[in-house]
Amino acid sequence: MSMATAALTLFLIMDPLGNVPIFLSVLDEVPAERRRRVLMRELAVALAVMVGFLFAGPGLMTLLGLSPTALSIAGGVVLFLIALRMIFPTAGGVMGDMPGGEPLVVPLAIPLIAGPSVLATLLLMHPEGGVGAGGALGSLLLAWSGAALILLAAPALYRRLGRRGLVAIERLMGMVLVAISVQMLIDGLRAALG
Numbered sequence: 122m123s124m125a126t127a128a129l130t131l132f133l134i135m136d137p138l139g140n141v142p143i144f145l146s147v148l149d150e151v152p153a154e155r156r157r158r159v160l161m162r163e164l165a166v167a168l169a170v171m172v173g174f175l176f177a178g179p180g181l182m183t184l185l186g187l188s189p190t191a192l193s194i195a196g197g198v199v200l201f202l203i204a205l206r207m208i209f210p211t212a213g214g215v216m217g218d219m220p221g222g223e224p225l226v227v228p229l230a231i232p233l234i235a236g237p238s239v240l241a242t243l244l245l246m247h248p249e250g251g252v253g254a255g256g257a258l259g260s261l262l263l264a265w266s267g268a269a270l271i272l273l274a275a276p277a278l279y280r281r282l283g284r285r286g287l288v289a290i291e292r293l294m295g296m297v298l299v300a301i302s303v304q305m306l307i308d309g310l311r312a313a314l315g
Contacts, residue, residue: 123252124252124256124259124260124263125260127246127252127256127257127260128259128260128261128263128264128267129264130242130264130301131239131242131243131260131261131263131264131265132263132264132267132268133294133297133298133301134200134203134236134238134239134242134298135234135236135239135264135265135268136207136291136294137267137268137269137271137272138271138278138287138290138291138294139207139287139290139291139294140233140234140272141271141272141275141278141279141287142279142284142287143228143233144160144229144233144272144275145275145276145279147224147228147229148160148224150223151223151224155223157273159223159224160229160272160273160275161273163224163226163229163230163234164230164234164265164268164269164272164273166226166230166231167229167230167231167234167235167265168235168261168265170230170231170235170240171234171235171239171240171243171261171265172258172261174235174240174243174244175243175246175254175257175258175261176254178240178243178244179244181244182244189245189312190309190312190313191309192241192244192245192309193245193305193306193308193309193312194305194306194309194310194313195241196238196241196242196244196245196302196305196309197302197303197304197305197306197307197308197309198302198306199237199238199241199302200238200241200242200298200301200302200305201299201302201303201306203238203298203302204295204296204298204299204302205295205299206295207291207292207294207295207298208292208295208296208299234265234268234272243257243261245305246260
């Protein structure tokens with residue numbers, strides 16, 4: 122996996138365009154003058170969690186006795202299910218009912234930005250995924266930066282593209298993610314049966 126492919130994969134899994142309506146609805150209860158600060162705080166928390174997981178991941182794999190092959194197959198399955206949910210969303214939405222007030226860590230930082238599928242992908246990327254620790258960190262920073270820019274521009278994006286435009290882009294990203302997840306499954310099965 123190249124650094125560009127890893128960054129694109131992480132960006133697609135973070136799904137910032139698909140999360141724009143969710144972020145806007147969660148932040149609707151927050152006073153307008155605090156929204157940008159709250160969003161920046163949540164983005165920073167998500168980045169800290171992902172960087173921590175990136176470097177703690179290999180030790181965690183060793184502790185749990187997991188092989189990269191098993192993780193590749195499991196990651197492919199999880200990504201496939203996430204991609205299907207992006208293409209065919211459920212009626213209940215992603216988060217369900219949210220209590221009023223200012224969000225803190227949940228649901229914006231975790232699981233919407235630093236969700237389980239992003240963390241599983243980070244485990245796959247370092248070190249056996251081919252990009253190494255530095256490449257994985259660079260890929261993560263690129264993907265996070267792209268997602269942060271989109272989420273910070275969420276109100277303007279929503280006004281320009283509308284709900285239908287954002288849904289169309291999310292479904293297209295879901296199709297790309299299906300292909301990536303199938304490739305992960307193929308790679309994992311090839312290594313297991315190899």
